[in-house]
Amino acid sequence: MTIYGAQTAEAPLFDEQARDYDAILVMSFGGPEGQDDVIPFLQKVAGGRNIPAERLEEVAVHYRDFGGVSPINAQNRALIAALEQELAAHDIDLPVYFGNRNWHPFIEDTIRRMRDDGVKRVLTFFTSAFSSYSGCRQYREDIIRASEPIEGAPTFDRLRTFYNHPGFINPMIENTRAAFEQFPSDQREDVQLIFTAHSIPLGMAHNSDYEAQLKEACRLVAEGIGRKDYVLVYQSRSGPPHVPWLEPDICDYLREIGQQGVKQVVMVPIGFISDHMEVMFDLDTEAMQVAEEMGMNLVRAATVGTHPQFISMIRELILERMTENPQRRALGTCGPSHDICPVGCCLPR
Structure with missing residues (x-):
C-alpha cells in the first residue's frame, strides 16, 4: 500500500517547495452522538474483531453516562470554526473539511464531497500531537483505503507533528x-x-x-x-x-x-x-x-482546545507547506518533525 505523506527511497523528509492546496482536512477518531450510535460506533472501532457483546456494553457505559454523546465531534467542530476564522482573518482562502475514522462524517464520505467540490490537493491535520501508528500512520492508511475506490479523489499531504511547537x-x-x-x-x-x-x-x-x-x-x-x-x-x-x-x-x-x-x-x-x-x-x-x-x-489542567495560540499554530503549519524553504518553529533540542514520514514509520511490530 502506498501511504500518502510517506517517504520513498528518493524523497526527502522535508518539503522545501511552495505547494498549492485547495482545501484543509481535519481528521479525527470520531465518536457517537446519541445512545443509538454507541454500539455501532464501538463495533466500527473494533474493526470486525469478534468482541463479545457484553464487553462492548462494558465500554458503552462510558458513553451512556454522557447521554451516548462523545464530546469529540463537537470539540472538533469548534476547532474547525476557530480555524476557519483564523484563516479568513489572514486572507487564506482554503475551505476546511472534517472527516473521521470511526463515525460520521466518515472519511470516505468527506473525500467524495471534496471530489464533487472540485478539490484536487489537500493538507491534512490529524488531531494528535504525537507520532504513533494510531495517531498518524493509521490515519494515512485510512485516507488511502477510502480514496482508492473514488474516481478523481484528491491527493493528500499531512501537516507535521507538533508536539514541540x-x-x-x-x-x-x-x-x-x-x-x-x-x-x-x-x-x-x-x-x-x-x-x-x-x-x-x-x-x-x-x-x-x-x-x-x-x-x-x-x-x-x-x-x-x-x-x-x-x-x-x-x-x-x-x-x-x-x-x-x-x-x-x-x-x-x-x-x-x-x-x-x-x-x-x-x-x-x-x-x-x-x-x-x-x-x-x-x-x-x-x-x-x-x-x-x-x-x-x-x-x-485544561487541554489546548481552541486556545488562540494553538489555532494560530495550525495556520502556521499550513503556511509552512505553502512556502518555499519555510521556517519551522520548534522548542527544545529535537527540532521540527518531518513533513514526509520515513519508510516504515510507526508500523507496529
Missing part, C-alpha cells in the same frame, strides 16, 4: 500554571506534577517516537513552569491483558503515591488536544474517584 507547548504551560494556582502559594512546591497520555502497545511504541516525543513535551512544559520533578504516566489501555502496554497506569500510580502520603497533585493530559472521552471519563471520573479514595486533592 510553541503553539502547543506554550498553551499547555499556561494551563499547567493555572492548575497549580488553584493551590495556596505556600503549598505549591509540595504538589506533585503528573503528565498523562494514552497508552499504546509496546509493539507500537518501539517503532515510533511516541515515548520520546511525550517525554520532550513533558520536559518543555515542566521547564516552562520552573519544575524539575514530574512523572509521565499512561491511561486508557485496552486489548488483551497479556499484551504489554506502556505503563504505569494513572490510577495505579495515584494509589501508589497515595499510599506514600502524597496529598496534592496536578494532572496534565499532555497526550490530548481536547477534553474528549478519555479525558472526561478516564481522568475526570475514574482518576478523580481514585484520588478521592486516597484523600488527595487532584486538579486536572
Whole structure:
C-alpha cells in the first residue's frame, strides 16, 4: 500500500517547495452522538474483531453516562470554526473539511464531497500531537483505503507533528500554571506534577517516537513552569491483558503515591488536544474517584482546545507547506518533525 505523506527511497523528509492546496482536512477518531450510535460506533472501532457483546456494553457505559454523546465531534467542530476564522482573518482562502475514522462524517464520505467540490490537493491535520501508528500512520492508511475506490479523489499531504511547537507547548504551560494556582502559594512546591497520555502497545511504541516525543513535551512544559520533578504516566489501555502496554497506569500510580502520603497533585493530559472521552471519563471520573479514595486533592489542567495560540499554530503549519524553504518553529533540542514520514514509520511490530 502506498501511504500518502510517506517517504520513498528518493524523497526527502522535508518539503522545501511552495505547494498549492485547495482545501484543509481535519481528521479525527470520531465518536457517537446519541445512545443509538454507541454500539455501532464501538463495533466500527473494533474493526470486525469478534468482541463479545457484553464487553462492548462494558465500554458503552462510558458513553451512556454522557447521554451516548462523545464530546469529540463537537470539540472538533469548534476547532474547525476557530480555524476557519483564523484563516479568513489572514486572507487564506482554503475551505476546511472534517472527516473521521470511526463515525460520521466518515472519511470516505468527506473525500467524495471534496471530489464533487472540485478539490484536487489537500493538507491534512490529524488531531494528535504525537507520532504513533494510531495517531498518524493509521490515519494515512485510512485516507488511502477510502480514496482508492473514488474516481478523481484528491491527493493528500499531512501537516507535521507538533508536539514541540510553541503553539502547543506554550498553551499547555499556561494551563499547567493555572492548575497549580488553584493551590495556596505556600503549598505549591509540595504538589506533585503528573503528565498523562494514552497508552499504546509496546509493539507500537518501539517503532515510533511516541515515548520520546511525550517525554520532550513533558520536559518543555515542566521547564516552562520552573519544575524539575514530574512523572509521565499512561491511561486508557485496552486489548488483551497479556499484551504489554506502556505503563504505569494513572490510577495505579495515584494509589501508589497515595499510599506514600502524597496529598496534592496536578494532572496534565499532555497526550490530548481536547477534553474528549478519555479525558472526561478516564481522568475526570475514574482518576478523580481514585484520588478521592486516597484523600488527595487532584486538579486536572485544561487541554489546548481552541486556545488562540494553538489555532494560530495550525495556520502556521499550513503556511509552512505553502512556502518555499519555510521556517519551522520548534522548542527544545529535537527540532521540527518531518513533513514526509520515513519508510516504515510507526508500523507496529
